[in-house]
Amino acid sequence: MTVADLKKGQKAIITDSSARDIPLKLLEMGCLPGNEVSLLHIAPFSDPMYLTMNDTHLAIRKQTAALIEVELED
Amino acid sequence: MIQEILVGVTVLAAVGYLVKKFFFKKNSSNSCGSGSCGCG
Amino acid sequence: MGKQINVALVGNPNTGKTSVFNQLTGLTQKIGNYPGITVEKKEGVTKISRILTAHILDLPGTYSLNASSLDENIVIELLLNKNHKDYPDVVVVVSDIENLKRNLLLFTQIKDLGIPTILAINMADRMERKGIELDIPQMEEQLKTKIALVSARKKTGFDELKKHIKNYSLLPTTPCCNVSSIDKSYFDKLQQTYPEQERYKLWLLITHDANFGELDRKTIASRNGLPQKTKDEIKKLQHKEVVARYQFINGMLKACFKQDLNLAKGMRAQLDKVLTHPVWGYLVFFVILLLIFQAIYDWSTIPMDWIDEGFAYLGQWVKLNLPAGMFTNLLAEGVVPGIGGIVIFIPQIAMLFLFISILEETGYMSRVVFLMDKSMRKFGLSGKSVIPLVSGTACAIPAVMAARNIENWKERLITILVVPFTTCSARLPVYLIIISLVIPDEHLLGIISYQALALMAMYIIGFGAAIAAAWIANKSLRVGTRSSFVIEMPDYKLPIFKNVGLTVVDKTKAFVVGAGKIILSISIILWVLASFGPSDTFGNARKNVQAEMASTDPMPQGVDMEQRIASYKLKHSYMGIMGRGIEPAVTPLGYDWKIGIALISSFAAREVFVGTLATIYSVGSDNQITIKERLAGEKNTATGKPLFTLASGISLLLFYAFAMQCMSTLAIVKRETNSWKWPLLQLFLMTGFAYLTALIAYQLLNL
Incomplete structure (x- = not known):
């Protein structure tokens, strides 16, 4: 599953963020395996997504979110 | 006479300023070369 | 006079x-x-x-030294070039308490460059509220630096920061995080080739296309024995570098950073619930926009009236009290109205910058980006285009530059192309004066002024044109590009008065001084053109008018006579000759030759329009009246009817809304797109469209 599949309020752990099209800037903001990500809000028409990742609050588009592999936290 | 000279000087200054501003603007080259640094 | 050192401030965006x-x-x-x-x-x-x-230099905000934009390149170009005149003796990395982890990434990178580096943790006043505790001595030891806890809002901690700056030479310059482990053999080879350089510095040189003075990428690449890295390999290594740094940072923070989340309080969640809401979010944005226009139009008219009257009086005073002559006339009829034409708009421009800077300071702008992204994408724009489009209401020049934040080249290009449609503050003077002439000064339901509504309509037309143009550009431009979009959503903050105040003062000053010089020069030239003419007509004005009138009116005399001579003179001055030359082109739009002249001079800068009209109409007039009164009384020289009617007014408004009349914007677009193609496209398409709509509007309204 990927970040794009998260529902509002869900938390997950990043398992893989090595896809080529993930911008370096996102990695630098903490999009790295082992870090927690949670979905705070979704903009109208379900895109972009407002996340917290590594304690940073940020928004990315769904197509980028779909590249980040995650596992749900229990 | 002084008034005419002052007018002449002012007008020359105005023309000079505009010419300098719009026609001799230094086009210093972009220090950023090729690649992805803000120029596409 | 003692010693002076160079200090560079570096930090992530939104850290204060x-x-x-x-x-x-x-x-x-x-x-x-x-x-x-x-x-x-x-x-x-x-x-x-x-x-x-x-000497303190505030470098552009950046998330890391892996620069991807022009602004970020500035940071590494300075930090890697020892021969740069601003090369810092000490770097202060400004971080904020809540995003410490992410901010430390940049800190560890800079620390690796061998420059004395101090860590300033800003917003320390929020620590208690967020339940945060820090073990500063241990952090200082692990990061090999000195740390100052500061609060720019509460003005605390600055003595400590200055103390650390004073003792900068005692700071260790060794790296705190060893990243050469990401590819040990490669980094060892680099070090062997350039034993006197920091490893990380060499690595940055290899991965960037910037200008570092002493060494550059090509020199390093040409050294024998160094293995070459492909783009993909470099990206992988950069990825590894980030991971390695975060490992170090996480390890350190585990020991030094404690946060009791039960204590953490904040407005973020509640505010976001409303401000990013699919319905309330848009509503709030709309109300904020309405408030801004009400402020600009209604509230700032009071000081503007004083300024207008003040300058009318000043012109009169100059004429009465200085020795009569040509230069006095130039002052009273050219210079004073010219300056007045710009000074009068200071209240509004300051108000506009005030609102824009508050929206950015509070963190609200990012929410707008978030809300608008999906809908903007339909038009080939990005949510981030909102910032250029909103700051375009101040001036298109910084707006075109603000488009640099857009990662995707096509979205960025389209944003640059359409930004000049937004209603910049230079259009404001023109709109204000025309609206006040042709729209009744009444209030809808006794509250909202029709004039403010008209002004808002002009802003909406500007945005609408920008969006429509973007849609067309999106359909017709073939530019292949990958899409990426990352925006930080900073915490909400009350704006700091000092920041807002300084922004307003600086920007207003730049606007007034920059545009003021052009306006003044043009006013002077126009005055000359309007005050002189060929001797056979202009020089014999009195005789010609008398001769002309003798045939129709047997007893011409007094005030009427003088006015006829003045208008005859203007008509036969050099400017009148030029104006009547272009009159056939502007008559179908409802303008006379005087407006034609103002239109042409507007291509230097739009705000010249009002000053130009003020100068043209004051030449030869003796009375102390304001610009507005002068324009209201003006008759169309061709038809004899009032010049500013609803039809000609709307036509003018539309012309100014769409025409590309700003040389400075064209120059900046050329620079940002690296081609003449785009600015020329803007110039011809926008101006052509402006002419067409103005023509249609006038012809329809004048039926």
Whole structure:
């Protein structure tokens, strides 16, 4: 599953963020395996997504979110 | 006479300023070369 | 006069770096540009001790030293070039308490460059509220630096920061995080080739296309024995570098950073619930926009009236009290109305910058980006285009530059192309004066003024045109590009008065001084053109008018006679001759030759329009009246009816809304797109469209 599949309020752990099209800037903001990500809000028409990742609050588009592999936290 | 000279000087200054501003603007080259640094 | 050292402030965006800078430098700061490029350069001076002053440079905000934009390149170009005149003796990395982890990434990178580096943790006043505790001595030991906890808002911690700056030479310059482990053999080879350089510095040289002075990528690449890296390999290594740094940072923070989340309080969640809501979010945005227009139109008219009357009086005073002659006339009829034409708009421009700077300071702008992204994408724009489009309401030049934040080239290009449609503050003077002439000064339901509504309509037309043009450009441009979009959503903050105040003062001053010089020069030239003419007509004005009138009116005399002579003179001055030359082109739009002249001079800068009309109409007139009264009384020289009617007014408004009349914007677009193609496209398409709509509007309304 990927970040794009998260529902509002869900938390997950990043398992893989090595896809080529993930911008370096996102990695630098903490999009790295082992870090927690949670979905705070979704903009109208379900895109972009407002996340917290590594304690940073940020928004990315769904197509980028779909590249980040995650596992749900229990 | 002084008034005419002052007018002449002012007008020359105005023309000079505009010419300098719009026609001799230094086009210093972009220090950023090729690649992805803000120029596409 | 003691010693002066160079201090560079570096930090992530949204950390309050500029507030720290403002706190350190106050009114000594200067804002300029880096030579050759249009990145804002902020510098100032602060006193560190009795014998030591510091020259402080506020570098553009960046998340890391892996630069991907022009602004970020500035940071590495300075930090890697020891021969640069601003090369820092000490770097202060400004971080904020809540995003410490992410901010430390940049810190560890800079620390690896071998420059003395101090960590300033800003917003320390929020620690308690967020339940955060820090073990500063241990952090200092692990990061091999000195740390100052500061609060730009509460103005605390600056003595400590200055103390650390004073003792900068005692700071260790060794790296705190060893990243060469990401590819040990490669980094060892680099080190062997250049034993005197820091490894990380060499690595940055290899991965960037910037200008570092002493060494560059090609020189390094040409050295024998160094293995070459492909783009993909470099990206993988950069990925590894980030992971390695975070490992170090996480390890350290585990020991030094404690947060009791039960204590953490904040408005973020509640505010976001409303401000990013699919319905309330848009509603709030709309209400904020309405408030801004109400403020600009209604509230700032009071000081504007004073200024208008003041200048009318000043012109009169000059005429009465200085020795009569040509230069006095130039002052009273050219210079004073010319300056008045710009000074009058200071209240509104300041108000506009005030609102824009508050929206950015509070963190609200990012929410708008978030809300608008999906809908903007339909038009080939990005949510981030909102910032250029909104700051375009101040001036298209910074707006075109603000488009640099857009990662995707096609979205960025389209944003640059359509930004000049937004209603910039230079259009404001024109709109205001025309609206006040042709729209009744009444209130809808007794509250909302029709004139404010008209002004808002003009802004909506501007945005609408921008969006429509973007849609067309999106359909017709073939530019292949990958899409990526990352935006930080900073925490909400109350704006710091000092930051807002300094922004308003600086921007207003730049606007008034920059445009003021052009307007003044053009006013002077126009006055000359309007005051002289060929001797056979202009020189014999009295005789010709008398001869002309003798045939129709047997007893011409008094005031009427003088006025006829003045208008005859104007008509036969050099300017009148030029104006009547272009009259056939502007008559179908409902203008006379005087407006034609004003239109042409507007291509230097739009705000010249009002000054031009003021100058044209004041030549030869003796009465003390304001610009507005003058224009209201003006008759169309061709038809004899009032010049400013609803039809001609709307036609003029539309012309100014769409025409590309700003040489400075064209120059900046050329620079940002690296081609003449795009600015020329803007010039011809926009102006052609403006002419067409103005023509249609006038012809329809005049039926």
